[in-house]
Amino acid sequence: MIAIEELSKSWAAGPVLRDVSLVVKEGDVTALVGPSGGGKSTLLRCLNGLELFDAGTISIAGHRLAEGGHPPALLERLRRDVGLVFQQFNLFPNMSVLENVALAPRSVARLPAEEARSRALALLERVGLGSFAAARPVTLSGGQQQRVAIARALAMQPRVMLFDEPTSALDPAMSAEVLDVIGDLARGGQTMLIVTHDHGFARRAANRVVELVAGRVVRQGSAADLLE
Amino acid sequence: MTARLLLPLAPVIVFVLAAAPAATAELDEVVARGEFIWAADQEGGGPHVFPDPERPERLTGFEVELAALIAAELGVKPRFQQGQWDRLPLLLGRAADCVINGIELLPERRRDYHCSRPYFAYSLQLLARRDGPLDAFEKLAAPGPGGRWRVGVLTGSAAEIFMRSQADLEVDVIGYDGTIDSLEQVTSHVLDAAVMDDCIFNFYADRFAALRVVGRPFAGGLYTILTPRDTPRLSAAIDDALGRIIADGRLKSLYDRWDLAGRQQILALRDAAEIPPAGRRSLRQLAGEVLPLLLKSAGMTLLLSISAFPLAILIGLAIAIGRLHGPPILRPLLAGYVEVLRGTPLMLQLYAIFFLLPKVGLALPAIVAALAGLALNYSAYEAEIYRAGLKAVPPGQFEAALSLGMTKWQALRHVIVPQAVRLVMPPVTNDFIALFKDTSVCSVITVVELTKRYSVLALSTGRIVELAIVTALLYLAMSWPLALLSRWFEGQSEKHS
Incomplete structure (x- = not known):
């Protein structure tokens, strides 16, 4: 589902990714771990074209990215198949919770309003927030906001879900509710790549672990082996 | 609540009170000051007051010379004060001792200010494009080819007052802030015609070669010098000075130099009839x-x-x-x-x-x-x-x-x-x-x-x-x-x- 080959990228300050290669198979839940500044988030952002890279190739959900700029049409097709959840949720404050989730099905997938709405409501039920459909995002707790963000990304029925430190901005209680939702998705067979610091969670939810240190893959293998 | 609502009005009230006339300068103060301050609008243009084309920092015009003559009669130096033409009278008593700028002698002006004896006789003149359909004043009584005639005038001038009073003409009167703005607009086909004091068009005729005078001058009047009502001695001194300038021929030679119909002028000024002041309505x-x-x-x-x-x-x-x-x-x-x-x-x-x-x-x-x-x-x-x-x-x-x-x-x-x-x-x-x-x-x-x-x-x-x-x-x-x-x-x- 994801194949990264010898990906390299440098900022002005120096290299951030060096010859990174890794594979995520369909149905895999891969945790991307490692110290801060190791390039985890940058790698994730390269996967859906939010960042460009200098060398190597990415193949993700049937789309191929090479170094240099990407054509906008390619990125739009790719991003429909690749969901991304941010550390800071990035919900749209100018819309209700329901509108946040229904916007992409409506404007990108061009579903009829009623269908987009019922799909959004079903996803909100799935993350346990059906009763918050009419609320504004600012009135929700951090954990609730992140669950809405997950529902929003799922609304495009992506083949791959990417998570960028989804619980780093949350306290333990709120983290737990978000991790429950992600664990639920894992059991449902959703292919996922999750950047996280939480080794306990990585061990429980992920079947594979990749450790990135100073832009290099230093270890990868099954979660059970690596995180013991 | 009322006080809170009215509070923001306070600056307006203060401003309005401050705008009430301040103390005015009588003749003795003018003499003591050694300067006679006269107001005009140099944007109003020739032949009255305008920047000298050869030395634009210097003002020239027949009223500049007239002001110098009157100042000399009062034994002081003239000093020019710039203002916007239709608001010149508001400078009286504050920034200027008098206004000398083609101010027509009208009943409304006699009501609000002291008007000196007249120093110039003007007539109104209708002007239109040479190639246009308007070739007689009488044509204004019926709509033109493009509907009602569009006629430009100087805002606040006798031309505006006269044209607006002609209810039987098929005319839309449009007021402009500059004297020759309306001539520009006739040239560029925005207006059908303009009406202004004949001396102004005569002065600019060369610049607007595409325009012509339509019919004879009509509805003449007189220019006067405005002074505040509460400086009777200054007003009298200006009247006396004008009288001497007219009587000894200096005004005639001034008008001859500016090619402003000398003899006819002086006769009109000698016999100038009094115009009664307008009543103040409740x-x-x-x-x-x-x-x-x-x-x-x-x-x-x-x-x-x-x-x-x-x-x-x-x-x-x-x-x-x-x-x-x-x-x-x-x-x-x-x-x-x-x-x-x-x-x-x-x-x-x-x-x-x-x-x-x-x-x-x-x-x-x-x-x-x-x-x-x-x-x-x-x-x-x-x-x-x-x-x-x-x-x-x-x-x-x-x-x-x-x-x-x-x-x-x-x-x-x-x-x-x-x-x-x-x-x-x-x-x-x-x-x-x-x-x-x-x-x-x-x-x-x-x-x-x-x-x-x-x-x-x-x-x-x-x-x-x-x-x-x-x-x-x-x-x-x-x-x-x-x-x-x-x-x-x-x-x-x-x-x-």
Whole structure:
């Protein structure tokens, strides 16, 4: 589902990714771990074209990215198949919770309003927030906001879900509710790549672990082996 | 509550009180000062008072020489004071001892000021294009080929008063702030004709070779020197001085030098008949006539602002989006648009649209030109506000929208622009109030809005202070709801942030 080959990228300050290669198979839940500044988030952002890279190739959900700029049409097709959840949720404050989730099905997938709405409501039920459909995002707790963000990304029925430190901005209680939702998705067979610091969670939810240190893959293998 | 509501009015009241006439300078003060300050508008032009074409920093004109003669008679030096022509009398007692600038002797002026014995006899003259259909004054009695005749005059002049009093003519009278603005507009086919004092057209005839005089001069009158009513000795001294200048032939030789029909002039001035002062109507009478006019002009002010501002917002938003997200080659052009419109005065832009565009074949009606000028000028400010607003939306919002597969334009439309619009609501409402007041600038292109109507009515009725209060109240009645709206928006955006 994801194949990264010898990906390299440098900022002005120096290299951030060096010859990174890794594979995520369909149905895999891969945790991307490692110290801060190791390039985890940058790698994730390269996967859906939010960042460009200098060398190597990415193949993700049937789309191929090479170094240099990407054509906008390619990125739009790719991003429909690749969901991304941010550390800071990035919900749209100018819309209700329901509108946040229904916007992409409506404007990108061009579903009829009623269908987009019922799909959004079903996803909100799935993350346990059906009763918050009419609320504004600012009135929700951090954990609730992140669950809405997950529902929003799922609304495009992506083949791959990417998570960028989804619980780093949350306290333990709120983290737990978000991790429950992600664990639920894992059991449902959703292919996922999750950047996280939480080794306990990585061990429980992920079947594979990749450790990135100073832009290099230093270890990868099954979660059970690596995180013991 | 009443006190709280009235408190913001205090500056207006103070201003109006301060505008009441201050102490005026009598003859002895003028003599002690050694200077005789006379007011005129050099923009009014020749042959009265205008910058010397060879030495533009020096003023020339027959009234400059007349002022020098009178000053010499008083034993002092003349000093020129610049003012806008239709508001020159307001300088009396404050910045000037008298006004010498082609002021026609009219009953309204005799009511409000001391008018000296006349020093010049003028006639009104109708002017039109040589190749146009208007070749006789009588033709104005029936509609022309393009409907009612459009005739330009100088605002506040005898020509305007005369033309507006001719109810049986098929004529729309349009007032201009500059003497020869109307000639320009006849040349560029915006007007059918102009009416002005014959001496003015004679002076500029060479410059407007495409125009001709239509019929004989008509409805003549006399120029007078205005002084305040409360300086009788100064007024008498000026009358005496004029009498001596006329009697000993110095005025005649002055007019001969300026080619202003010497002999006929002097006869007319010697036999000048007294014009009785106009009566002062009661406030109640006045209210019935004046209030409807003021309300109608307030409507024009409102119409201009509520039609120009939405246009300014749309153009501004488009420019802001273009500068941040448009094609790179377009961005410097848009930046240039903003800098040019923001860096030049609104008045100049209105002039360009109204007076210069007709020269390249695009003659816009005054209201359309005013709307275009206001919308374009304010679009530059709105563009900057919206640019700041768009940049203030966190970048994560754009990334989140793109990550869902939206195009750049979908992300802008659904996510970024709605948030930016809410962020900039307070400064935008603020600009709406600013534009609302800037509509008064449109009077330079003949649009009669509230401020213009006020100054016209104040001069014709002599009720300067009373009408100022009414006008200020009308402005407040319109802008106060806007201020409340602005505060409400601020409250709303604070709630959401």
